[in-house]
Amino acid sequence: MELQELTDSITRFRDERDWRQYHHPKDLAMALSIEAAEVLEIFRFKSVAQIDAEMPALKTALGHELADCLYFILLMASDCGIDMKQALEQKMAENAKKYPVERCRGKNLKYTEL
Ligand SMILES: [Mg+2]
Incomplete structure (x- = not known):
């Protein structure tokens, strides 16, 4: 499915339920932040090794x-x-432009530190 088709599907889902009235950009930004926190929740209190080992089981929830x-x-x-x-x-x-390959390849520096 292309990006526009996904967007059409999502807005149709929302509009069929008359939820737009609750979807000011402020509310959508809050919802996005909450969902991003739910991504973090999957990894909470786990070591990197645990996460790597459990990734096959975590993939659905992630x-x-x-x-x-x-x-x-x-x-x-x-x-x-x-x-x-x-x-x-x-x-x-x-x-x-910020991260030209020749200057940043293999480095974990922010562009201001390159
Ligand atoms: Mg969620």
């Missing part, structure tokens, strides 16, 4: 929470008139 995040990202972008494909392409072009 996928569900990432889907929840994507749901709110696409919904907020749609409501705010943001073309996410274009926004992501612009951001990646900016990132490529």
